Structure formats: C-alpha cells, structure tokens
Amino acid sequence: MTDIWAGLASAFWLVVSLDADLVDITLRSLQVSLTALLIASLIALPFGTWLAIRRFRFRRATIAALNALMGLPPVVVGLIVYLLLSRSGPFGVLGLLFTPTAMIIAQVIIITPLIASITHQAMRELWAEYHDLLISLNTSNWQRIRTLIFDGRRALLTASLAGFGRAIGEVGAIMIVGGNIDQATRVLTTAIALETGKGDFALALGLGFVLIALALLVNFAIHVLSRTEREGRW
Amino acid sequence: MIRLLFAALMTLATTAQAETVRLAVTTSFQNSGLSDVMLPQIKADTGLVVELLVVGTGQALRLGEAGDVDAILVHSKAAEEEFVAAGFGTHRREIMYNDFVVIGPASDPADVTNQQTAAASLKVIAATQAPFVSRGDNSGTHKKERALWQATGLLTEDLGDWYKEVGAGMGAALNTAAGLDAYILSDRASWLNFGNKRELAMLFAGDPALFNQYAFIPVNSALQPHVNAQAVATLENWLVSDAARAVIAGYTINGETLFTFGAP
Numbered sequence: 001m002t003d004i005w006a007g008l009a010s011a012f013w014l015v016v017s018l019d020a021d022l023v024d025i026t027l028r029s030l031q032v033s034l035t036a037l038l039i040a041s042l043i044a045l046p047f048g049t050w051l052a053i054r055r056f057r058f059r060r061a062t063i064a065a066l067n068a069l070m071g072l073p074p075v076v077v078g079l080i081v082y083l084l085l086s087r088s089g090p091f092g093v094l095g096l097l098f099t100p101t102a103m104i105i106a107q108v109i110i111i112t113p114l115i116a117s118i119t120h121q122a123m124r125e126l127w128a129e130y131h132d133l134l135i136s137l138n139t140s141n142w143q144r145i146r147t148l149i150f151d152g153r154r155a156l157l158t159a160s161l162a163g164f165g166r167a168i169g170e171v172g173a174i175m176i177v178g179g180n181i182d183q184a185t186r187v188l189t190t191a192i193a194l195e196t197g198k199g200d201f202a203l204a205l206g207l208g209f210v211l212i213a214l215a216l217l218v219n220f221a222i223h224v225l226s227r228t229e230r231e232g233r234w
Numbered sequence: 235m236i237r238l239l240f241a242a243l244m245t246l247a248t249t250a251q252a253e254t255v256r257l258a259v260t261t262s263f264q265n266s267g268l269s270d271v272m273l274p275q276i277k278a279d280t281g282l283v284v285e286l287l288v289v290g291t292g293q294a295l296r297l298g299e300a301g302d303v304d305a306i307l308v309h310s311k312a313a314e315e316e317f318v319a320a321g322f323g324t325h326r327r328e329i330m331y332n333d334f335v336v337i338g339p340a341s342d343p344a345d346v347t348n349q350q351t352a353a354a355s356l357k358v359i360a361a362t363q364a365p366f367v368s369r370g371d372n373s374g375t376h377k378k379e380r381a382l383w384q385a386t387g388l389l390t391e392d393l394g395d396w397y398k399e400v401g402a403g404m405g406a407a408l409n410t411a412a413g414l415d416a417y418i419l420s421d422r423a424s425w426l427n428f429g430n431k432r433e434l435a436m437l438f439a440g441d442p443a444l445f446n447q448y449a450f451i452p453v454n455s456a457l458q459p460h461v462n463a464q465a466v467a468t469l470e471n472w473l474v475s476d477a478a479r480a481v482i483a484g485y486t487i488n489g490e491t492l493f494t495f496g497a498p
Contacts (some may be wrong), residue, residue, distance in 0.1 A: 064485075077485050087301035087458060095460065098256065098287065179287040181256075182273075197405030198265055199412075199430030 007205025011213075014206050019068035019194070022207075026214060029187040032174070033167040034218075036107035038074035040167075044112045046157050048119025048159070049145045050125045063120065065085075069113035074106075078173030081106045085177065098179040106173040118162055123148050140228050157226060161219055168215055188214070235367055254283040255465050258294035258303040260374055261403040263448070266423030266492050268414070268485050276480050280468050290373030290403065298322055298451065301458030305466050309374035309421075309448045323451035327377035328497035329473050330482050331447045335437035337425055338364075346417065352441040353385040360388055365416035369407050373412045374446075379419045382443065408434075423492040439459055447497060464475030 001048040007013075014022045028202035051063060083089050096102045126148055134144050149156060171189035178185035180194060188211045247284050263269055264286060287297060293310040298306045299322045307329065308314060317323050336346055336355050344362040349355040359366050368390070369376035370409065383390050400410050404424040412432040413417040425436060449479075450473055455463040472478055479495040485494065 087460065088299075092301070098285070179285075181285045181287060183283075184285050194264075196409070197261070197403050199405060199409060199428045206325060 006202035007209060010202040011204030011209035012206075014210060015213075021220065022210065025186050025188055025191050026101065026210065028059035028185075028220075029168060029189070029211070029214070032103045032187060033107060033164060036111060036162045036167050037160060039104070040108045040112040040115055040163055043108075044115035044163070044175045045149055045156055045159070046145055048116040049123045049148050050141070051116070051120045052123035053141070053144050053148070065116075066113050066117045066120065070117050072110055072113060073172070074110050074170050075176070077106055077109050078176035081109065081177045095179065098181060098185055100178070100185060102173040102177040103185060106177045107167045107170060110170060110173060111167050114166055115159045115163040116197050118159035118222070119156055122152055124175065126155070127159070140203050153226075156221065161222065164218065165215060168218075177182045195212065235327050235468050250362050252283045253281065253465055254285050255305065255462065255463070255469050256285045256287065256303040257469070258287045258289055258297045258306045258308075260291050260294065260308050260448075261405065262309070262375070262421040262424045263307060264288045264407045265427060266404070266421075267427045267487070268482070268493060270480075271485055275477065276469065276472055279477055280472050282465055282469055283481055284469065288403075290369070290371045291377070292372030294397070294418065295322075298453045300451060301461065304461045305450060305452045305469065307448060307450050309446055310377045311373075311447060311449070313377065314449055314451060318451060321457065322454055324454050325336060325451070327450045327474065329448050329450050330480075330493040331445065331497060332422045332493050333439060333446050334375065334419055334444040335425060335436050336417065337411065337420050337434050337452055338437045340435040340437075341413040342431075342437055344417065345349075345446075346437040349438060351462075352382050352438065352443050355438045357386045359417050360386070360393065363394060365398065365414050366413040367407055367416045367418040368397060368399045369404070369419075371402075371403070372400040375404060375419060375421060378444075378446070382419070384454065385443070408470050426487045426490060426492055427475060436456045448493070 050058065051066075081102065082097065085091050085094070085102050087097070096105070130148065130151070134147060141146070169189060171193055174185075174187060175190050176189065177191065178187070180186050180190040188207055192204045192207045192211070195207065259269070269286055273286070276282055276284055285293070287298065287303060291310045291313060293316050294303075294306045294308050297303045298317065306323070314326050318326050336352065337394070338346055344359045345365045345468065346355040348356060349358060355495050368379060368391070382389060398410070398416065400415070404420060405428065407418060408420060408424070409430055410416070412430050412434055415433055422439070450470055452463065452466045452470060453461050455461040458483060474480050474496075482493050482495045
C-alpha cells in the first residue's frame, strides 16, 4: 500500500511542478497516439461502414478476420514493423526506425481493426434502419457511407475512443520500433517500463497515474467538444 | 477538432535537429544512472546528441548488424570479437570496466558469502536448490552467468524449478529476484543504483572471473553508408578522453565508484 501512496504523491508533484521531462513525454504520447487515431479513423470508419452495407463473397471471412485482428498482439506488430523499417529491411532507406513516425505506423496497424470492427457492429444495426430509405433514394455507395457515418457519429466516437485507449496504453510495439530514446521516442508507457526496471516504483506509478488522468482528460475533452450527451442533441 | 489538436502538437514537436549518434547500449549503462550524467557532458563538450537504445548485448549486436544504430557499447568480449571479425564493426575499443556480483537474500541460505570462487558460490546455490533468477535474454550478463555455470560443470538445462529464466533486462530481473528472495548475478553498477532491494544484499564479489569490461564498437560504415562515421569517431575520442575519465571516475553512489575508466 505504501508504494501506491508514494506513487500518488509522486504523480501529484510531477504535475504540480510541471516537470519538463514529464511535459515532453506526455506531449509525445499525445502526438503519437492522436495521430495514429486520426489516420486509423480515416481508414477504419469508412471501411467498417462499407462492410456493413456491401454484400460480397468473402464478407463473412473478412468480418471474422477483422474481429480476430482486434486481438493483434502489439509485440508481434512491433517486431514486424521493426523488420520492415530496419536498415536491412525493405523500407530501411527511409530511415524511419526509432522515430515517432515508426511508432505511429505500429499503432495505426494495432488500432485500425479494432475501430473498424466496432464501427461495423454499430453500422450494421443503423443500416437495417436506413436500408429501405437509402435504397429508395437511389443513393450511391459513397453517399450511403457518408450518411451512416454522420448519423451514427456517436457510436463511431465510441469506436474511436476505444482505439485511442488501446493506442495510448500500448507499450509492446512502440518499445521495439521506437526504442524508448530519451528526448526522441520516449512516451509515458515506455517511461513507466523503464522506471519499473530501475526499481523506482513511485515514479513509475506516478507516471501511470498521469497516463490514466490523460486518457480521462482526452475522453472528456472529446465529449465536451463534440457536444454529446446534451439535451436536444442526439 | 482532432485535426486542430494534431496541428498544435506537431508545431510543438518540431525542434531543431542537432547532429545525433544512435548508440545501442546494455541495460546496465542506463540502469546504473551513468548515462544520465554522461550524455549531457558529451553534448556540452562535442555538441553531439547521443540517442540511447537500451537493450541487452545480444539485441545490441543485432541492431548493429542490421545497421539500425551507429555504434554499440556492450560487455561480452567473445560476442564482440565475433561481431568485429564478421566485419559488422570496424574495431573494438575498451572504455571502462567493473565487475559482476552475486546478489541474494540477506539470510543467505546457501552460504554464498563464505565461498572462495564465483563457480563455488553457484555450486552451493545449486546444492541447496535455493531460487536463482537468470536473465535468460542472451545479454552480456546472461552470457557471463552461463560461462560461470559451465565452470561448475552443471548444465543449466538440467537445473530444477529453482532456476528461473525470466528473459528480461537487469532491472526487471532484479525486481523478480527481490520478489522471490532469490539469488541473481548482476553487474555492480545496476545493483548499486537499483531502488527496490527489499531483503536482497550483495553476497559475493572479487573473483577475477567476474570481471566485466565494456567496449565501444563503431558500426562499419562501409557496410552501412548512412552511418555518420565522423560523428561516431568524435564520440569514440570523447569516450577515451580525460573528460570521460573524470565523468566515469566521479560517478559514485553512496561513496562507491561504479565504473573504472579504460581497461586494466
């Protein structure tokens, strides 16, 4: 128990004193995970919706695969991205390994199936409601996807936030492709792993509480800014 | 909204690029805390920003082989010489040394304290079957430990459940040992800087077999053209300079020196 109290105290002091390193790694965590979220959402939201409205031969298999990929082990993704971006790998000339970009790539791969899968689940039900209307209006596929995405935006927000949650708390993949380099690729989760390795549990736990607070803050901010849960708005 | 936030973050993130060297180092270099005092001094003296990748010696050699780092600083002589012989590194330069120590529960059920050699201390641990945590990650420390077991004539594969390979870095392995009240082989520096000692204590040291030399190897820029050989040479020259001697000799914890400059 004393360790947990020490962790809380350490988190408090880190935040109150606006520790320069803490600010730096927190901003990097946000930068990496929000960028990954943006890119993954741009791919996954239309794709998940498209899966809900289109009937094609391998649809079942695609959906099953997508659901399975939700549980993609981050450490395997990290290893594969590492091998691809390594100087001796196919994309080595780009020199992307051990940069925030590499971390973003890994996180996009990890969270895209999750967001697409949740999107598909939500959109399937919405499509059942909208099916007759949108068919009778002779809309194009793209128009249908846009309509569903707009009217289902609250469910999609949940999908995106689930993706963000997985990205910001992820450590296995970004440790491998980012390398946890101080001032360059260190983020909250890798810093926690490092401090735990040093046996400095108070600081590690302090960073952990900061991470949890950050996740809460981002979720609240997105809810407030997108005006959900307000009277008169759906 | 997310776009706006992203734009704001990107502007915050873009900083001026100084000349950087990527250096793969063993966990002990960072867990000891030496890197925290050494890197700012290197920056001040040479203007170089050293980006550390903290990994085990096995992985560090692998990163050097692939050309993902510019140089490596590790501690496993045989593996290093193999690395240089294969042409992946240009040469091996000895930077500093210390020693490995046997850590264990302060009550010392195996009576390690009264042994004369490191091999003998491992033998009594095996005889009492007291829990022993092994790094198990092909790091320099792990290689040393395996060599010591070999000297006892016991095969690590045949050891019982009390021999636990955790496959983790020095700090994580020490955490496991602290939780299990187990014996473990650690480098002196990581042990001294470790914050979660609990019931553990240093029980055995001083056998010449426990000698631990750290060496710097530049990655061969003929094989990996993107390696900035000039910056790596600057770094190497600093590491063998009097400035490095002062930093290494001046780094102490509780009055104890962690590393000794150069080679004996």
